Amino acid sequence: MVQTRISSAQFFVAMFVSHILVTIALNAQYTGGESILDNIISCLLAMALGALIALPVWLCMGRDSVPELAVGSMGKLGYIVPIGYWLYFLLAGGSSLALFQIFLMDTVNPGFSAGLVTAAITGVALYGALRGIETVARCASCVLIVLLLGCGLVFGIVAVRFDAGNLEPLFQYGYSQTARGTALFLARTSLFADMGVLLPQVAGKKGRGFMGWMVGTAAFVSLTILLISGCLGRYAYAQNFPVYVLASLTEVRSLQRLDAVFTGVWMMCLIVKLAVDLYACRVCFLSMTGEREKKWPVWVTAALLLLLALLAVGDPGVQAILLDPWALCLCTVITGAGLPLLTWAAALVRGKGAGK
Amino acid sequence: MEKVSEALSENKEYLQSEFKNSMDFMMRELDLSGTGAALFALDGLVSKQIITLSILNPLMEAGELPGRGAEQLRHIERAVLGAVEQKHESKMDQILLLLMSGFAVLIIDGCSEALVFGVQGFESRGPDEPQNEVMQRGAKDGFNESYQNNMAMIRRRMKTSSLKFEKAEVGGQSHTPLALCYLEGTVSPEILEQVRERLKSYDLNTALGAGYLTSFLERGGVFSGVGMTERPDVVCGKLEEGRIAILVEGTPSAIIVPFLFVENFQTLDDYLTRPFYGTFIRWLKYAAFFLSTFLPGLYVAIATHHPEMLPEALLLKISESESQTPFPVMAETLILYFLYEVLREAGLRAPRSLSATVSIVGGLVIGDTAVSAGLVSAPSLMVVALTAIAGYAVPRLYEPLALLRLAFLLAGNFLGVWGVMIGLVLLLMDLCGTDSFGVPLMSPVAPYNGRLAFRDVLVRAGWRRLAKGSANVQDMPGSREIGE
Numbered sequence: 001m002v003q004t005r006i007s008s009a010q011f012f013v014a015m016f017v018s019h020i021l022v023t024i025a026l027n028a029q030y031t032g033g034e035s036i037l038d039n040i041i042s043c044l045l046a047m048a049l050g051a052l053i054a055l056p057v058w059l060c061m062g063r064d065s066v067p068e069l070a071v072g073s074m075g076k077l078g079y080i081v082p083i084g085y086w087l088y089f090l091l092a093g094g095s096s097l098a099l100f101q102i103f104l105m106d107t108v109n110p111g112f113s114a115g116l117v118t119a120a121i122t123g124v125a126l127y128g129a130l131r132g133i134e135t136v137a138r139c140a141s142c143v144l145i146v147l148l149l150g151c152g153l154v155f156g157i158v159a160v161r162f163d164a165g166n167l168e169p170l171f172q173y174g175y176s177q178t179a180r181g182t183a184l185f186l187a188r189t190s191l192f193a194d195m196g197v198l199l200p201q202v203a204g205k206k207g208r209g210f211m212g213w214m215v216g217t218a219a220f221v222s223l224t225i226l227l228i229s230g231c232l233g234r235y236a237y238a239q240n241f242p243v244y245v246l247a248s249l250t251e252v253r254s255l256q257r258l259d260a261v262f263t264g265v266w267m268m269c270l271i272v273k274l275a276v277d278l279y280a281c282r283v284c285f286l287s288m289t290g291e292r293e294k295k296w297p298v299w300v301t302a303a304l305l306l307l308l309a310l311l312a313v314g315d316p317g318v319q320a321i322l323l324d325p326w327a328l329c330l331c332t333v334i335t336g337a338g339l340p341l342l343t344w345a346a347a348l349v350r351g352k353g354a355g356k
Numbered sequence: 357m358e359k360v361s362e363a364l365s366e367n368k369e370y371l372q373s374e375f376k377n378s379m380d381f382m383m384r385e386l387d388l389s390g391t392g393a394a395l396f397a398l399d400g401l402v403s404k405q406i407i408t409l410s411i412l413n414p415l416m417e418a419g420e421l422p423g424r425g426a427e428q429l430r431h432i433e434r435a436v437l438g439a440v441e442q443k444h445e446s447k448m449d450q451i452l453l454l455l456m457s458g459f460a461v462l463i464i465d466g467c468s469e470a471l472v473f474g475v476q477g478f479e480s481r482g483p484d485e486p487q488n489e490v491m492q493r494g495a496k497d498g499f500n501e502s503y504q505n506n507m508a509m510i511r512r513r514m515k516t517s518s519l520k521f522e523k524a525e526v527g528g529q530s531h532t533p534l535a536l537c538y539l540e541g542t543v544s545p546e547i548l549e550q551v552r553e554r555l556k557s558y559d560l561n562t563a564l565g566a567g568y569l570t571s572f573l574e575r576g577g578v579f580s581g582v583g584m585t586e587r588p589d590v591v592c593g594k595l596e597e598g599r600i601a602i603l604v605e606g607t608p609s610a611i612i613v614p615f616l617f618v619e620n621f622q623t624l625d626d627y628l629t630r631p632f633y634g635t636f637i638r639w640l641k642y643a644a645f646f647l648s649t650f651l652p653g654l655y656v657a658i659a660t661h662h663p664e665m666l667p668e669a670l671l672l673k674i675s676e677s678e679s680q681t682p683f684p685v686m687a688e689t690l691i692l693y694f695l696y697e698v699l700r701e702a703g704l705r706a707p708r709s710l711s712a713t714v715s716i717v718g719g720l721v722i723g724d725t726a727v728s729a730g731l732v733s734a735p736s737l738m739v740v741a742l743t744a745i746a747g748y749a750v751p752r753l754y755e756p757l758a759l760l761r762l763a764f765l766l767a768g769n770f771l772g773v774w775g776v777m778i779g780l781v782l783l784l785m786d787l788c789g790t791d792s793f794g795v796p797l798m799s800p801v802a803p804y805n806g807r808l809a810f811r812d813v814l815v816r817a818g819w820r821r822l823a824k825g826s827a828n829v830q831d832m833p834g835s836r837e838i839g840e
Contacts, residue, residue: 010803112661117771120778128785134834135789138802142784260662264777271781 006137008204012213014140015191017147018273019217022188023224024243024266025099035168035177036242037229042181043221047214049186053333054210056340057195060347061206066196066340067287073347081339082284085193088335089277089284090301092190094308095322097122100270101313103241108263118309121271126302128275129282130295133201136275143268150265154247155223158231161249166233167226180325185221187328190277192336197280278302357448362425364392364465371396374452384412389421391428392465401458403477410439411460411473425466432462433471441474453531480505481608486586488751493628498586499610503535503603506610509588510537514595518542521603524552526569529561534569537591537601537610544598544830547793551600551613566607573613574792578756578783581792583615590624598828614792614829616799618813620752621645626816634816644749647742648757652689653764653776655739659685661772677733686769688732692740693765697758700744796834803834 026039060066070081097118104114128136171178191213199206228242231249239245247262278298285297312319321327357370368383375381380399385392395411418436421428433442445451446469451461458476483505486498499506507521522536534555538548551573558572570582585591586609591601594612602611621641626634658665659674666674681688699718703711726732747757760783767775790797800808811817811827829835 007803112771117774117778120771120775124778124782124785127782128789131785131789134796135785138788138796138798138834139781139784141802141804142788142798143781260658260665260773264773267774267777268781271778275785 004132004134005201005203006134008202008206008209009212010137010141011198011202011206012209013144014137014272014276015194015213016216016220017140017143017269018276019189019191019213020147020220021096021266021269021273022185023221024262024269025096025103025188025241026184026225026228026243035170035173035229036225037168038170038173038178039181039185039225040222041170042178043185043218043225045178045182046185046189047218049182050189050192051210051214053186053192053336054195056337056344057192057199058207059344060196060340061199063200065198065200065283065287066343067284068200069347070339070343071287073343073350078343078346079288081343082287084339085197085335086281086284086301088193088331089190089281090304090308091322091328091331092188092193093274093277093305094312095328096188096270096273097305097309098312098319098322100266101309102319103244103266104263105313107241107244108259114313115310117267119306121267122274122302122306122309125271125274125278126299128271129278129298129302133198133276133279136272136279139275140272143272146268147265150261151220151224154262155227158227158246158249162227162230163233164230166230168229183329184325186332187325189332190273190280192332194276194280196335196340197283198276201283274305278305359448360446360451360463360468360470362466362468364394364463367463367470368394370448371452371455386415388415388418388428388432388464391421391424393462395460395462396455397460397475398455398458401456401478402460402475406439406475406477407460407473410475411437411462414438425464426469429464429467429469429471432464437471437473439473439475443472444469445472446470456531457533483509486608489586489590489623491587491623491628492625494587494624495589497588499588499603499608501606501608503533503605503607506588506603506608507535507537510591510595510601513588513592514539519595524555526555526558526604527561527563528559530563532563533605534563535603537595537603539595539598542596542598542828543600544828547598547614547830548600550793551602555602563604564606566602566604566609566611569602569604569611573611575790577790577797578760578786579617579620579753579790579797580756581613581615581790581797583612583619583752584609585612586610587624593624593627598830614795616792616795616829616832617787617797618801620750622812627819631816631818638813638816641749644746645753645757648744648746648750649760650764650776650780651743651746652693652739652761653766653768653779654773655736655768656686656689656765657768657772657776660769665773674733674735677735680730681733682731685736686765688736689740689765690762692732692736693743693761696740696744791834794835795829795832799832799834805833808832 026036057066060069062069064072067078067082067085070078072078074081100121101114101118104117128139195210202209224243228246231246232239232242235245244259244262248259278301281301282293282298286293308318308322312322357366361367361370372381372383375398378398380401382397382399384395386395387393395407397407414436415432418432421436422431429444433444445454445461451470451472454472455461458474458478460473460475462471462473464471480502481500483497483500485496489498497509499509511519516539518540520536520538520540522538524534524536526532526534536548536551536555554573555569558569560568563569566584570580570584574580574582583594585594591610591612595601599615600613602613604611621638626637629637659678663671663675678685683691695718699714702714703718706714723737727734727737743761747754747761750757764776764779767779769775771778787798788796788802796803799805800813807825808827811822811825
């Protein structure tokens with residue numbers, strides 16, 4: 001496997017595109033409260049906590065990725081780190097994919113198999129992961145343009161329906177919703193794990209890129225939530241996917257509803273997220289197998305990802321676990337901060353530094 | 357027989373046996389001051405007039421020639437003959453190759469070397485206006501089948517000693533000569549070396565056209581990283597940007613490498629008009645590309661799965677038309693598309709006198725009868741027609757577009773707009789993952805470089821701005837040394 005380098009901007013654009021999924025799939029059921037507006041605070045809190053979670057990754061940052069550093073300093077015991085990352089990417093990817101399929105089945109109800117769509121999405125993501133991080137990062141920048149154009153069009157059109165009277169006071173239902181929202185925002189981002197695995201392949205000013213990602217994401221998410229609240233008011237609470245409803249309201253002279261465009265944008269972002277995660281899985285496998293890379297584990301991972309998503313859709317028990325914000329948030333913290341911290345400590349004890 | 361023998365009879369015997377049953381083989385025996393000699397050539401490849409004037413006449417009029425064998429040959433070379441292009445050759449396989457390339461060979465008894473003369477005289481087409489790259493304001497001359505003439509056309513436009521033409525040869529049997537053309541000091545040595553390496557990997561026996569070589573130069577992907585042009589002025593522009601042109605004998609077009617995706621949308625006319633119009637035309641071509649690729653797929657997807665996206669009036673019109681046809685939208689569009697491709701191919705291959713008939717019959721049958729008979733609907737026909745016309749706005753991309761359209765049509769039918777979107781991401785992945793000799797195919801858009809993107813991609817800047825800064829292909833973002 002040739003590990004090519006991408007620029008800091010490319011990496012964080014890919015991460016931005018991946019993270020937008022959280023907003024697109026935001027709903028009252030998972031944020032746990034009636035006031036969608038509170039989620040702006042949740043998002044800002046998640047950003048602040050995210051900066052803290054990412055600290056251990058910066059400690060480990062060097063020539064090697066966290067999994068490589070772990071295997072290098074702990075030997076076979078260090079396999080726990082790449083395996084941990086792999087499991088996390090599987091869960092995070094499966095959760096995003098399952099959520100999309102639930103949306104397709106519950107809200108859109110297309111005339112064809114929703115499973116076929118998710119399988120196609122997984123297939124394209126796998127193709128991207130096999131082509132390499134450069135391919136995915138470049139594709140992400142193109143998707144960003146489509147995303148901005150699509151969202152700009154939808155937001156611009158629905159903005160005329162914005163009514164400040166629909167905005168409710170913050171924290172009127174207490175703080176628990178904000179806490180749950182924060183957990184959700186942290187749960188649905190695999191940025192910290194991706195950073196731990198992929199940052200050595202990123203060239204340029206990473207700190208500035210991370211800051212840009214935080215500011216950009218916070219601005220985008222806040223704007224979307226503000227529009228949902230201002231345009232839909234209490235109606236948003238009753239909707240499974242309020243952003244979708246927002247897009248459905250859109251009416252241009254020649255096109256009456258832009259919900260299909262919105263779904264398309266969601267899918268494109270999902271493909272980028274899954275492709276980055278699957279590529280990160282490749283790096284994890286490589287850290288265990290050494291120089292010789294085998295392609296079958298990533299194929300198996302993609303198949304497992306799809307299987308997990310299909311299972312979650314069919315089984316409410318699995319769905320509850322997979323989509324539970326607290327459980328996934330815990331996984332995010334463990335892989336985002338726990339594993340890098342463990343690796344950093346092990347490397348320090350073994351005198352291997354940070355792989356520099 | 358590996359080398360030229362000192363015995364003329366052996367050489368004659370060998371060449372005669374090699375060209376046995378070849379009526380174009382010519383041999384003229386001579387007596388040079390008592391020494392036997394023979395001149396060999398292949399009829400049709402050489403100019404008999406040049407042979408007579410620059411070889412035979414001087415030899416006949418030379419009188420007494422001093423020495424024998426090699427000494428006599430050197431005297432003839434220095435003091436007797438007036439041929440411009442002449443050289444010594446001792447290897448028989450080279451002599452055979454030169455004979456078949458339009459050279460005449462003089463062998464003297466007692467000499468183990470032959471004297472070869474460039475006396476090519478085969479007919480070649482004039483530099484007519486290129487048929488596939490018509491320009492409104494550009495020059496009207498285009499490449500022809502002789503790579504030497506093509507080299508001259510480039511040299512006439514670029515009077516610099518940095519312009520190099522490096523000779524190479526491909527094809528085990530055909531020994532097709534070609535010229536690697538580049539500007540020394542501008543071209544990337546790594547890319548040049550890589551081109552040489554890839555040409556060496558050409559292992560076919562023949563190279564009957566430049567198209568044979570392209571598959572050895574490109575590395576997969578839906579869109580090619582190898583460009584072709586019939587225009588010498590376009591080649592000159594590309595050379596200035598550090599690209600390499602390959603002129604292949606027998607092909608009236610040059611291969612250009614590295615070739616980026618955005619170059620498919622650039623024509624010389626863009627640079628000969630004012631910048632704002634050039635930019636407008638550029639965007640028109642981008643729109644035509646998207647229309648040509650996605651329109652049939654989106655039409656089928658929306659009509660089949662997302663009719664709610666259409667305004668009521670349009671939806672009613674489409675459903676009214678569709679209700680009167682026996683086929684579903686997908687089948688209808690597919691049939692129309694196939695019919696169009698069949699007609700296009702027939703129009704292209706049919707004798708010129710018949711192509712007009714093919715067009716009329718096709719146009720009438722499909723355009724009028726099929727609709728009035730209720731076999732296909734007018735909206736589907738319009739979509740396919742619009743797609744076909746839009747495709748010709750970017751003729752360089754016609755081949756990939758023809759297949760992509762079909763793929764998006766199927767994706768749209770089975771997975772609706774989402775299928776088209778998934779296909780779009782797959783296409784983007786393919787585009788973004790392909791490079792042409794280490795330069796990303798999508799450069800300077802992905803990876804992005806604002807200066808270059810706003811120079812000659814998103815806008816066609818004015819010449820004052822184009823003249824500033826480098827536009828060398830090796831400076832494109834994401835370019836790397838090959839093998840890195």
